[in-house]
Amino acid sequence: MFENLSDKLQNALQKLRGKGKLTEEDIDLAMKEIKMSLLEADVNFKVVKAFINNVKERSLGVEVMESLTPAQQVVKIVHEELAKIMGQGESKLKFNSNDITYFMMCGLQGAGKTTATGKLARRLKKDGRRPLLVACDIYRPAAIKQLMVVGESVGVPVFEMGDKKSPVTIAQEAINHARKHGNDVVIIDTAGRLHIDDELMEELVEIKKTVKPDEILLLLDAMTGQDAVKVAETFNSYLDITGVILTKVDGDARGGAALSIRTVVDKPIKFLSVGEKMDQLETFHPDRMASRILGMGDVLSIIEKAQDAFDEKQAIELQKKLKTQDFNLEDFLTQLQQMKNMGPLDEILEMIPGLGGKKK
Secondary structure, eight states, rough: OOHHHHHHHHHHHHHHHTTTSHHHHHHHHHHHHHHHHHHTOOOOHHHHHHHHHHHHHHHHHHHHHHHHHHHHHHHHHHHHHHHHOOOOOOOOOOOOOOSSSSEEEEEESOOOOOHHHHHHHHHHHTTTTTTTEOOOOOOOOOOHHHHHHHHHTTTOOOOOBBBBBBBBHHHHHHHHHHHHTTTTTEEEEEESSOOOOOOHHHHHHHHHHOOOOOOEEEEEEGGGHHHHHHHHHHHHHHOOOOOEEEEESSSSSOSSHHHHHHHOOOOEEEEEOOSSSTTEEEEEOOHHHHHHTTTTHHHHHHHHHHHSSHHHHHHHHHHHHHTTTTHHHHHHHHHHHHHHHHHHHHHHHHSTTTGGGGOO
């Protein structure tokens, strides 16, 4: 998602690394390059302006000008300010410890909402919870069928009442169903629209009043850039959303939405939906993403991917085989298959410090 932006920011900062002491002119030139790079990535203009002002002010301060390694200090400042505009720290899902937890999924049609909903259900099930998916999209042809297919693929039950009942009625009945069947998390897949309209919003507001969700998660297509931010503003004004899941981040997105949403809407990005596979839902860490953008890697995410992809018992068994020189081609194949589960190689390289910009 940030490939072009990452290259441009790294190039701008690399020019500073070749210098000893930095002058105000050096900082100005670097800031101009960074500003253009962010605007080309479709980052909100106000966000860019505030970011550049903060970086420049800090870069011209004592911590840089009197440092023995001023260029490294500037990189550190850019990293910290990037992380700040994307949010401070991981934003975890809110669960109701005394009752059923309700998540309401909303967004425009075509944003990858149903797929991301299935990914979230899979993650919750893996964490030991008992989720229930609820089909409240009665308008889009085959929407209910799609959710049932997704639910079956992740082993999570789906509650549906066809397309004759109103979404509000379906949501109400789903609450009763969840109580009877022992589900502790209810995920409501609401209807999307091709564009925002009053009818859609009023329906969502009614569902919110009925369910009183613990989380209202907005699914946004990362490829739509500034349009995604406008959509977020509108949904937030009606529903007071609690967080965002960015979808299609593996596509040809410029990254502007990810860098703008937190500042413009003041709501956190909670997850990144990376591909079509049901295990491709990443927790969003602003500091780690800032490191990736600047080519510093993301070792913690590699470790998490490995823990998720590798079977611990199998790994211990293979380790024993290596020690006793009993390791064969079938064992090697098992290791390769587990490595494949970590995701595409270019994504892994992006997370290794120093290799992000060399994967081509």
